[in-house]
Amino acid sequence: MRKPVLTIFYQFNPWNTSIGGIQTLIKTFIKYAPNEFEVRLVGTGDENQPTLKWQAAELAGREISFLPLFFLKNDNFRSLIPTTLKYTAALLGRCLSSDFMHFHRLEPSLAAWNWHGEKTLFIHNDIHTQMQAAGDQKAILWRKFPAAYFALESLLVRQFSQILSCNTDAAEFYKQRYPLVQDRVAYIKNSFDNEIFYPLSQAQRQTYRRELALKLGLDEETRFILFAGRLHPQKDPVLLVRGFAALNQPQTHLLIVGDGELATEIRAEIGRLGLSGRVTMLGAVAIEELAKLHRICNIFALSSAYEGLPLVVLEALASGTPVVTTRCGETPKLLAADSGVVCEQRTPECIADALRQIILHPENYPTASCVGTAQPYAARTVIQGFYSKMLSRWELPSNSALS
Structure with a gap:
């Protein structure tokens, strides 16, 4: 039987020292992916990797397929052109339909509007608080254009089968703001890798x-x-x-x-x-x-x-x-x-x-x-349970699997 395909979209190179909880969570999702799944990652590359070509790779002991869209020297620093914009532009015009697609930023899903498969959006921040936060106005570019962001969001959220937030306030915010998709919004536990993080005597x-x-x-x-x-x-x-x-x-x-x-x-x-x-x-x-x-x-x-x-x-x-x-x-x-x-x-x-x-x-x-x-919040429990539910949905008789 063909394995279900999970494609993860995020603008980073997992083999670089990339700082951020999203990057860590994605690596953990890959590490604990059961063998029943084929896992693909669409990210960014370095000068030693050919771009725009799928390549076999290994991450955290797990075989994956990796597609670097473009070369990014250091994703720990913001550039004049936001990396998210470059990443989204590189996806436009492509078809990366998969049984499951995980998006960790909203903007790249603009390219996925006509792609077939179950799409999940992970919300990592309380966007309402983020937009209103005081301080550096450059912290998030969208803070200068909140109406434009929420207009784009209201359009794009409709395509997602699941909208999952690790913040209960953010989950409630999405349910209230988008009542047409409120049954798709849920709280999800973030998870840490309990094989790496443990106490000493x-x-x-x-x-x-x-x-x-x-x-x-x-x-x-x-x-x-x-x-x-x-x-x-x-x-x-x-x-x-x-x-x-x-x-x-x-x-x-x-x-x-x-x-x-x-x-x-x-x-x-x-x-x-x-x-x-x-x-x-x-x-x-x-x-x-x-x-x-x-x-x-x-x-x-x-x-x-x-x-x-x-x-x-x-x-x-x-x-x-x-x-x-x-x-x-x-x-x-x-x-x-x-x-x-x-x-x-x-x-x-x-x-x-x-x-x-x-x-x-x-x-x-x-x-x-x-x-x-x-x-x-231990990964072995949280993530394996998540994959188990994915597999159950994929095995439903009504599932129209991709050929």
Whole structure:
């Protein structure tokens, strides 16, 4: 029997160190895809890959077919022409019909209007909050043209069999805004790879933490606060740096993992605040290295202006690390009193207070509580269940399979 074909559309090269929860989720979806499926990925390539040609590849131990549409040097930085626009333009005029098609941005689905198969749109942010967020107006280009965005969205959402959001507020927003497709809108759990993100014993944690401190030339009793993500206005890492400065707690060190357009501004702010010896910018790191940091840091901190449900939060919790977050996205609904602290205001002082709360009383945020909070989102359970439902739909007698 022919295998059902899943084609995933997103503007990245999975073999590069690409920063973002969407990229991580796609890789996890591929890793845990059952053998009953043929998996294809339409992304971007590097200078060593021929573009616009399907090629056999391996990702996370899984054989896939990969189609790079164009060469993209670094998807961690925005260019003058938005990558989404380039990606959508490269899809126009093509036919990539599949049994299942997963879109992680709305715009590329413009090219898929006449393609046959089950189409699913994944919503990764609370778009309503995203459009209204204060701050850098360049954070999302559509913020300058909200009416145009929602007009395009109202047209394109009709083609989707499923519209899935990892944010309950966003799911409700779509149901209310588009009543004709409200029965297709649902909440979906984001998921972390539980084979990569897991906790250490307390003794191991302390040993590896001391090793990291000595490697960085710090006191071996240093406590680490970790940020990981794209250095982008959405994540507002500059606010976190200011919050860390306001913390003013001895023997604490901020680790910033990631890259992006705010890197220069962050370095300048670190210098302005006199934090050069207390903040280390590590750049983009491989997921295995990030997992090691999650396992040994004392706190994971996120100062975002808007979110869906950040995978990196689940990864931190699964590693036994409590979370400090601003009140945005799904994270505040997820955290328990013994697995993290929610900042009620997006101010340096509020972030500093939350960090101090965990630094001074780590016993109130035990590893077991953090891991327990993340456990329902483990990939093996969530993603395999998702594929099982896909396969059931494909096997229905009424299914008109592609030949």
